[in-house]
Amino acid sequence: MSVNHGFHATMTARPGKGDELVELLLDAPSLPNENCVVFLVSRSAGNRDVVHVIEGWTSPEAHAAFFATEPAQALVARLQPLLDGESQYADAVPVGGKAAFPNR
Numbered sequence: 001m002s003v004n005h006g007f008h009a010t011m012t013a014r015p016g017k018g019d020e021l022v023e024l025l026l027d028a029p030s031l032p033n034e035n036c037v038v039f040l041v042s043r044s045a046g047n048r049d050v051v052h053v054i055e056g057w058t059s060p061e062a063h064a065a066f067f068a069t070e071p072a073q074a075l076v077a078r079l080q081p082l083l084d085g086e087s088q089y090a091d092a093v094p095v096g097g098k099a100a101f102p103n104r
Contacts, residue, residue, distance in 0.1 A: 003037045003056035003094050005063055011051045011079075011087040018049035021082045025053060029071035035062035038094045049084070056094040 013021040022041060030036040038056030057063040066072055 001034075001037050001058055004058060005060040006038065006054065006056035006091070006093045008090050008092045009053045009055075009087050011053070012047075012084045013049040013051060013082050014084045015049060017082045018043065018051060021049075021051050021079065024075065024078055024082070025051065028075055029069075030055070030066060033066055035059070035066065040099055054092065054094065 011021065022043065025041045028039065031039055035058045036055065037058060038054060040054040042052045042054075044050035044052070055063075057066075067076075
């Protein structure tokens with residue numbers, strides 16, 4: 001499957017809520033979605049409350065359709081109280097690379 005749509009988000013959690021934010025994101029309902037080809041969560045090395053997400057989708061339409069679902073809206077609602085200010089978004093289409101993660 002190829003990635004034709006994506007973005008990079010930077011979220012800042014309220015002080016001390018970074019772990020909770022990461023856990024919610026790592027259990028995101030988009031992970032098992034076949035149209036979500038890339039979903040990476042990372043943290044700032046200097047501030048554990050700053051969290052980055054990179055997503056890659058098969059199309060803008062697939063992304064929009066997923067975020068219109070109840071599970072996606074429920075995740076967004078659960079994330080909001082954890083955030084300190086507005087998240088920053090930039091469009092980005094992953095074109096390649098590698099990611100290896102230890103077993104969770």
